[in-house]
Amino acid sequence: MLIVANWKAYIEDLAKAKKLFALGKRLSSAAGISIVLAPPAPFLGILAAKNKSAVTFAAQDVSRTTGGANTGEVPAQAYAAVGATYAIVGHSERRATGDTDAIVAEKLAHALVNGLTPILCVGERERDGEGRYLAVIREELTVAIESLTPKERAKVIIAYEPLWAIGKTADAAIEPDDLGEMVLYIRKVLAELLPGKSSRGALVLYGGSAEPDNIRALAASTSVDGFLIGHASVDPHSFSLLVKNLS
Numbered sequence: 529m530l531i532v533a534n535w536k537a538y539i540e541d542l543a544k545a546k547k548l549f550a551l552g553k554r555l556s557s558a559a560g561i562s563i564v565l566a567p568p569a570p571f572l573g574i575l576a577a578k579n580k581s582a583v584t585f586a587a588q589d590v591s592r593t594t595g596g597a598n599t600g601e602v603p604a605q606a607y608a609a610v611g612a613t614y615a616i617v618g619h620s621e622r623r624a625t626g627d628t629d630a631i632v633a634e635k636l637a638h639a640l641v642n643g644l645t646p647i648l649c650v651g652e653r654e655r656d657g658e659g660r661y662l663a664v665i666r667e668e669l670t671v672a673i674e675s676l677t678p679k680e681r682a683k684v685i686i687a688y689e690p691l692w693a694i695g696k697t698a699d700a701a702i703e704p705d706d707l708g709e710m711v712l713y714i715r716k717v718l719a720e721l722l723p724g725k726s727s728r729g730a731l732v733l734y735g736g737s738a739e740p741d742n743i744r745a746l747a748a749s750t751s752v753d754g755f756l757i758g759h760a761s762v763d764p765h766s767f768s769l770l771v772k773n774l775s
């Protein structure tokens with residue numbers, strides 16, 4: 529199981545970042561769990577420089593540009609240079625500030641060229657009775673992936689994050705049956721987009737109010753490969769319990 533801790537902007541203080549990193553290192557010894565931390569950019573550089581553990585790091589986003597006169601942008605290459613292994617791309621909180629499917633595709637390409645494994649977020653805003661949300665997921669996956677080479681496509685990790693479930697509590701998260709169905713649907717679309725049989729090895733994660741109370745049920749009755757955890761990953765008690773409940 530892959531657990532990606534998306535700290536978002538919850539952590540603004542280096543001392544807190546260091547404490548959560550220490551916790552992540554302890555928890556990474558739990559059986560069958562790989563922990564990836566996605567801290568705010570400056571903290572990623574500081575923590576990764578001292579890392580000798582099994583914990584790995586993800587950028588929360590990468591720039592769509594590769595350098596040049598772009599004040600405030602952080603290119604994928606810079607994240608790779610300070611020790612990131614993964615890059616979250618297309619998170620709904622980035623899409624809300626203007627990342628279109630086309631921009632997400634550019635970001636994916638930059639991440640891959642710089643050796644980062646992208647974690648592509650897809651998710652519908654709401655669920656309708658006619659299954660239109662399935663078309664939203666298909667479109668987001670297709671536009672993001674179709675411009676990549678076959679070899680690159682096989683490297684992308686998918687995080688299914690329905691917008692309606694993000695930042696709430698376990699009782700508002702997705703039901704295990706609905707998640708199970710969506711994971712199968714994503715695998716079906718990937719089978720069409722990825723070369724040969726490579727979609728069989730593709731990782732599909734879930735994010736959106738995954739908490740200690742629901743994590744086990746979500747993992748047990750679906751073929752999900754891991755979780756992208758937001759608010760519960762920055763509370764040491766919740767994060768410990770969540771990993772314990774999963775392992």
Ligand code: PGA
Pocket residue numbers: 534689693694695696735736737738756757758759760
């Ligand atoms: P949440 O966030 O766990 O706080 O719902 C998940 C995410 O947005 O990645």
